[in-house]
Every structure is written in structure tokens, then in C-alpha cells.
Amino acid sequence: MHVSTITEEYIRDRLLRGLREGRKGLLSYRGISIITGTMPNAEGSAEVSIGDTKVVAGVKIDVAEPMRDTPEEGTLTTAAELLPMASESYDPGPPSPEAVEISRVIDRGIRAAGIVDTEKLFIEPEKVWGVYIDVYVLNYDGNLFDAGTLAATSALLTSRMPKYENGAVIREGDLGRLETKNIVTSCTFAKVSNNIILDPDGNEELFAGARLTVANDENYLRAMQKGISGSFTAKEIGSMVDITFERSKDLRKLVKNAAGE
Amino acid sequence: MSKKESKDLMIDGKRLDGRNPDELRSISIKANVIKNAMGSAYIEWGMNKIVSAVYGPSEALPKHTGDSEKATIKCRYTMAPFSSLEEHGRPGMNRRAVEISKVTSEVFSNIVLLEKFPGNEIDIYIEVLQGDGGTRAAGITCAAVALAMSGIPIRDIPFAVSVGKIGRTLVLDMNKIEDNYSDADVPMAINPRNGELTLLQMDGILTGEELSRAIEMARHAGETISRIQRNAIGEQYGQIDA
Amino acid sequence: MKKLIMPGDILLSRPIRIEHTIVENGKTYATVLGVFDDEKTSFIPLEGLWYPRPNETVIGIIEESKLNVYTVNLNAPYKGIIISKYARDPIVNGDVVEAYVKELDKTGTVVLTRPRVLHGGKVLYIKPAKIPRIIGSNNTMAMQLSAGTKSSVAVGMNGMIWLHGGDTDLATEAIFKITREAHISGLTDRIGKMLGASSAEAQPSPEAHREA
Numbered sequence: 001m002h003v004s005t006i007t008e009e010y011i012r013d014r015l016l017r018g019l020r021e022g023r024k025g026l027l028s029y030r031g032i033s034i035i036t037g038t039m040p041n042a043e044g045s046a047e048v049s050i051g052d053t054k055v056v057a058g059v060k061i062d063v064a065e066p067m068r069d070t071p072e073e074g075t076l077t078t079a080a081e082l083l084p085m086a087s088e089s090y091d092p093g094p095p096s097p098e099a100v101e102i103s104r105v106i107d108r109g110i111r112a113a114g115i116v117d118t119e120k121l122f123i124e125p126e127k128v129w130g131v132y133i134d135v136y137v138l139n140y141d142g143n144l145f146d147a148g149t150l151a152a153t154s155a156l157l158t159s160r161m162p163k164y165e166n167g168a169v170i171r172e173g174d175l176g177r178l179e180t181k182n183i184v185t186s187c188t189f190a191k192v193s194n195n196i197i198l199d200p201d202g203n204e205e206l207f208a209g210a211r212l213t214v215a216n217d218e219n220y221l222r223a224m225q226k227g228i229s230g231s232f233t234a235k236e237i238g239s240m241v242d243i244t245f246e247r248s249k250d251l252r253k254l255v256k257n258a259a260g261e
Numbered sequence: 262m263s264k265k266e267s268k269d270l271m272i273d274g275k276r277l278d279g280r281n282p283d284e285l286r287s288i289s290i291k292a293n294v295i296k297n298a299m300g301s302a303y304i305e306w307g308m309n310k311i312v313s314a315v316y317g318p319s320e321a322l323p324k325h326t327g328d329s330e331k332a333t334i335k336c337r338y339t340m341a342p343f344s345s346l347e348e349h350g351r352p353g354m355n356r357r358a359v360e361i362s363k364v365t366s367e368v369f370s371n372i373v374l375l376e377k378f379p380g381n382e383i384d385i386y387i388e389v390l391q392g393d394g395g396t397r398a399a400g401i402t403c404a405a406v407a408l409a410m411s412g413i414p415i416r417d418i419p420f421a422v423s424v425g426k427i428g429r430t431l432v433l434d435m436n437k438i439e440d441n442y443s444d445a446d447v448p449m450a451i452n453p454r455n456g457e458l459t460l461l462q463m464d465g466i467l468t469g470e471e472l473s474r475a476i477e478m479a480r481h482a483g484e485t486i487s488r489i490q491r492n493a494i495g496e497q498y499g500q501i502d503a
Numbered sequence: 504m505k506k507l508i509m510p511g512d513i514l515l516s517r518p519i520r521i522e523h524t525i526v527e528n529g530k531t532y533a534t535v536l537g538v539f540d541d542e543k544t545s546f547i548p549l550e551g552l553w554y555p556r557p558n559e560t561v562i563g564i565i566e567e568s569k570l571n572v573y574t575v576n577l578n579a580p581y582k583g584i585i586i587s588k589y590a591r592d593p594i595v596n597g598d599v600v601e602a603y604v605k606e607l608d609k610t611g612t613v614v615l616t617r618p619r620v621l622h623g624g625k626v627l628y629i630k631p632a633k634i635p636r637i638i639g640s641n642n643t644m645a646m647q648l649s650a651g652t653k654s655s656v657a658v659g660m661n662g663m664i665w666l667h668g669g670d671t672d673l674a675t676e677a678i679f680k681i682t683r684e685a686h687i688s689g690l691t692d693r694i695g696k697m698l699g700a701s702s703a704e705a706q707p708s709p710e711a712h713r714e715a
Contacts, residue, residue: 004675005564006625007599010667013623019672039310039391042343052296056390058343081352084337085314085386087297092337092353132349134342136390138312139295171346299630300550318552318580332580372511374525374534380611381580409510412550412632414534416525417511454511454532494536495507498549498686 006203012193020197020204022051027198027243032251034150034258036158043171044159044178046258048151051201052141054086057133057151059159061178063123063169064130074121074128078107080135080148087140087202105186105225106135106148109215112222113184115156120179123164131156131178142201145213145225149186150255156180157259184222185251186215187244191230196240198247212237214244218252267444270427276439282432285422285482290403290493292410300411302493304403307436308393313404315411318381332378336366338400340389346437361397368401368421368450368459374414383413394437395423401450401460406490410497418494420486421450421460424475431471433478447472449479453487456480505540507549508533514546523548535632538686549686553579553631553661555607561615562626562659565598575600575615577661578628583613592620599626599665601657621657624667627675629682631662636685637678644691648677651698673698 015026023030030051039045044059064075080103082090090096095103110116110133121129133155135148159178163170190200190208200208210230215223221241226232232240270277280286286307295301298314321327326335338361342350354362369385385408387400401421409418425435426445435443445465451458458476467475508514512533518526523535523546533539537548555561563575563583573594575583585602587594594600599622602615629637637658638645649656653669666674677694684690 004625004627005599007597007623009623010625010671021672021675039341039343041308041346041391041393045343054295058341058390060343060349062348079342079352081341083386083388084384085295085298085301085312085316085388088316130349132342134352136341136388138388139297141296169348320580320582378580378611409536410550412535412548412552412630414523414552415510416527416532416534418509452511491509494509498507 004203008193008207011204011207015193015195015197021201026195027247029199029247030201032150032254034154034254036154036258036260042155043162044155044157046151046154046158048147048154050143050147050199052139053137053143053147053201054139055135055137055144055147055151057135057148057155059155059178060132060134061159061162062130062132063127063164065126066128070118071125072122072128073118074116075130076107076111076116076118076133077130078103078110078133078135078152080106080137080144082137082140082144086137090140101225101227102144102148103135105145105213105215105223106133106152108223109149109184109186110152110156112215113182113217115153115180115182115184117179117181127164140202142203142205143188143199145188146186146199149184149215150251153184154255154258157183157255157261182217183252183255184215184217185248185255186213186223187240187247187251188213189240191232191236196236198243212240214241216244216248267427267442270439270442271430276427276432278436282430283478283481285434285485286436288402288486288489290406290489292406292493292497298407298411299413300407300409302403302406302410304399306395306399306402307434308391309389309396309399310391311387311389311396311400311403313388313400313407314386315383315404315407315413316386317383318378318413321380321382327380327382330379331375332373332381332383334366334370334373334375334385335382336362336369336385336387336404338362338365338387338389338397340392340396344389344392364460364462365397365401365404368419369404369408371459372415372417372419372452373408374416377414392437394435394440395448397421398423398434398448398450402486402490406493409490409494417452417454418487418490419450419452419459420483420490421448422479422482422486423448424478426465426467426471431475431478433482445471447475449476451480451483453483504542505538508537508539508546510534510536514539515544519544521546523551548632550630551632555581555604555613555661557604557606559604559660560601560658561604561613561661562599562601562621562657562663562665563615563661564626565594565596565600568594568596575602577613577659578663579631579661581607581611581613583615585615585618589616590618592618594618594620599624601659601665621665621667624655624665625671627664627666627678629662629664629678631660633682633685634658634660634662636681636690637664639691644681644694647691647695647698648674651695652677
């Protein structure tokens, strides 16, 4: 148990001097690690740490019913679980609005980037493949959006593709990979005491007036989400987008390395 | 998959994964994996991968769940939806998880000095990230290390293990396939200091004689399991010359 | 001989009354992780919760104020209270305070006196069992910490430590080093080296961490 509480005054004073806990500069990430294939029962999995934030994503692929409006397409479902073990402030129970927001933002990035082509997940009439992504938060220290997106993307990129033969799902043996294309990552910024910072940790999120998550691939923005009651100027948003395109090069490299590409 | 019967689970006295009837799967434990928690541990027990964290003691909430005489243990055992080789599960608590959480709470209520913290609760979380049979035993073994690391006063460090029956043979520590087709399963938790059982469940068909042999097997396996638990704790301190 | 002891381990095969132990069947057993010195019959816990004692210093955060009573979060199984007439400074919710234990009442509430509001800074939470090492014998470690980092340091026996000014990052690092190495001898020297080496540099830069 090594945690701390900081006052807003303390954080403001430090940000003015460009100081943050455990790193240099307002626009830098904490150390990031991605390990894939940690949970081999799942079709795909990845464990991601950003500083002390730790999440694991698992992908399961099942036979599912298609959505009524897309009878010939597979389905993609993303959920985020803020486990009560991850923080004193998380309680057991149905997903909190916070968890719902995180899962939907991760989901939007993955869909918009077209990582999984659901049209290729058709099996037979009334039967399609359903891809389930679950992001589990094990330790909370801020920036679950970026950690969750890194984990979900890395898990998808390394997923096995089960087979459907004679009415049974085959999950083991000689299986190919889930067909994926593209990589999506996100950069999350927070405005704390009028400073824009990248990758807010838990204490910084406590005092953040506004938050912006920008998900992108190499060329395009794919999803964005502004959070908390504060606001950003157009100029601030422009600069966060620029920084995202710059920083995401490193993030994509980390995902590629972890996926063995 | 063709329908298996228990007789297919053992060939020439060896189990499908090559183990002898009285052999444990490989177990490794790492303490202090969740920074925010008072105590935590991660266990790999065969293909099981489970993380456990302890929080508290803190004021029991809602208030009516507390006990003005002593602390209340609130254990929460859950399985991640991606934890099995089969289909996607539902997150959170089903009836099975509710029952396991209850009996696990009782295991730890037995050893925590509850009377020191009236009106408080101690939260013990057990999250199965990957399951391959025997998750409740592995979860209890892991949570016991988390609890020892938390500094909450306890009388002993319990371990748990399951003994099953395949045909007429008692087998230690069944994996998922064995569990699915076995003739009996007996998960147990034991306090090593006095050898007493704090968890005992049974499912299947078993004679009284077999049950006492099963308990003996579990106790014997406990020597190995306890050593692994203690090493995981000791590892956090390295050399001792305070 | 000093020995690492785990909860449930036997300390002595006779009953003795020392803290963090229980006596069962005439024998003494540990209830927490610790180091037992059988020559001195002393048991030093490595992990453990805080049990309030009169006159001890605590650090807490004001949670609520009503009916002339402030409620103080002590990050412990006990709630702290301060009767507002004993508070000289104005106190508001969220304030960090240093105060002294008057008593632990029967309802498990710690009655606190002589509160002092600590403005700004940050509060670290460490395991209470490590606090004696943060203070050191005759306060040496705490003084060394404060001199080497130019930070104001207030240490609460409940495991909360307040830091303000100077190089709080270095102070934080040193405190966590102490908690990790509390049981290894030569700690004061190692911490001295760590703080001395850094304060010798011109304009210390506490950011020695990697970037993504």
C-alpha cells in the first residue's frame, strides 16, 4: 500500500514548475508495458500497465445471434469492469456510469478504426460470430481510457479464431488468427489548474476540471470523448490532437511489438 | 468432444496431464501485486490464474451489515467472463459465486482476530482471471497470502486444495476436465497449525473411508502448499537482519 | 537469533504477553508478520495495523463537520473526532490536520486534541508498522529526511505522513525506500547517502524516471 493524497494547491504549484509524480514534463506518459497472451483460455488477452494503473483485457469469440438490422454481420461487444479490488472507491454492483463511459469510448475507437470486420464474421443464417472484449481494471491510478484501449487493441490483434464445425465450436488445435486490420490507440489529456497534461494519474484526475480522450490510427482521428464539467478552447483541442498524432506513433509501436508484428 | 467417462481420465495409473494421483499441479504465488490494497497476491495454480486483494478494516457499510461486537469478513469471489476455455461468461456474481463467496468468508472469519475491530468490515476480493478447475481452493490459498501481507492479525495462514475421485482412485487437485467427468469432488481449506478444516464441500459419490483418505491427502499436500505460500511472503523481505 | 515470523508461527512454547501475539494452549503465537529476537524476546511487526495510544501524534483529513464536532479520516479502523471548541485554527472539510490522541473511546472512536492545520503539501499513506523506522531512534531518521530534502515532514503513527515544500519527490522516494528496507540493517546510512548525494547536486532534479 503506497498511495498518497495531494492537495490542489500542491499540484498547481508543481505543475507550474513542470513537475509531476514519477516523470518529466506535462506531456509525457508514465512507463507503459504491454504483455499479450497472458490468459490463454481466452481467444486473446493482454495485460497493460501505465504507471501504477493495471488492466487486463480478454477477448472471447462465441457463436451469437446477429443483430436484427444486420443479419449477416457478426457482433462486437466491449465492457469495462472497475473491480472493487482496484481502488478503495470502487464498489461491487452493476457497471457505474464511469465504467459504461470507458467501455463505450474504447468500443467506439475499435469500431471506427475497423479493426474487426464484422461482415466477415457471418456463419450461416441466424448464426454469426460474436466478439466479446472485457477490460478488467486491477489497479487504478488514472487514465483507464488509454490503458483500456491499448489492452483491447492488443488482445484483438493476438486473438485466435475458433472454428464452427458440425454445430460445435472448436477453440483449440490448429486455429488461425482473428482477422484484424489497423491499430487504434488513444491519448487522454486533463486540464488541471489550467495546465494541459497528458496521461493523468489518479491524483491528477481528482483535480481535473476537464478531460479529453483522442483515439486515432496513423492518419485519422477515430474517436473522441470530452469528460468532466470544464471546457477546452479550440486552440487547446487543436494542440491536443497534434500531440496525439505525435505520441501515438510510440503507442502503436508498443502495440505492434506486443502483438509480435 | 466425445462424451468422456471417468474411466477415460486415467491411463496406466497416470492422469491425462501425466500426473500421479497424489500429485499437485505446479503452483507459484507472488505477493504485493495490487498497490492500492492493504495486502494482495497473485497465484498461478496449474492453468488457474487468480488475483486477490484485501482492504480494511473499515467501517461496515451499509451499517446494518456490520456487527457491533466484531469485524465482518466480506469475501467476493468472481470469475472474469474471459476466464474459461468455453463461451463468454457473465461478469459478476452468479449463484455459484455467491455460495463460494459465503464459504470463503467463513474460512477467513475463522482465523482473523475479528473481536479487535467491532463495527468494521474486511473486504477480501478473489478474481479468477483464468479458471481450470479448483479455483475456489486456489483462490483461498491466494487470499490467505494477501491477508498475511495486509497486517490484519490472524491466527494462521490457511491453505486449500481439492481432492476428487476418478473411478475408484482418489486424485489430488483436479483440473477442469477431470472435474467435469469425475465421480466426486471434495474442496477443503485447512489451518495448518492445528490441521482443522474450515471448508469442506462434497459433490458426487464417496465412502466414509474415502473421505478420511481425501482429508489425509489434502493435509499432506498442505505441506507443499504452505511452503509455497510462506516463500511468497518471505520473498517480499529478502534478508532479515532488522 | 533474529527470525522472520509469519502469522500463526509459534514464538515461544510458554505464554508471554507481548503485542501482536496470542496465547493458545499455553503457547505464544504471532498474529502478524514480523521479526522475532529470541534473545531479547522482542517481536517487531513488519506488517500491522495501528492501535491508538494516548498522546500519540496522528495525521488525518477532515471529513465532516457537524454539531461542533469534526470527523477525521485516519485511514484506520477508527474514526477520529475533534471537538471544535478545542480547535484554534479555522478548519474546513478536506483540511489535513496533525493532532494528538486523547483516548480511544468504547465506540471505537479516537478522541483527538490540539489540532494543527497543515496547509498545502501532500499526504502519503504507508503501513503503520513502518512508521517507527520513518521516525528513527530519537527522531534521527525524520530529521535526516527533513534536512536532506528541505521539506517539512509531519509523521502520524497512523501511517499518514505529510510533506510540504523542498524536494517532496526525493522525500517520497526516501520514505518508500525506508518502508521497503525497514528490516535490513544499515538503513540510516543508506538513506543518508541517498539524500546526501542528491542534495550535493546543483538544483536537484528528482525526475529520474523513464518516459514512454
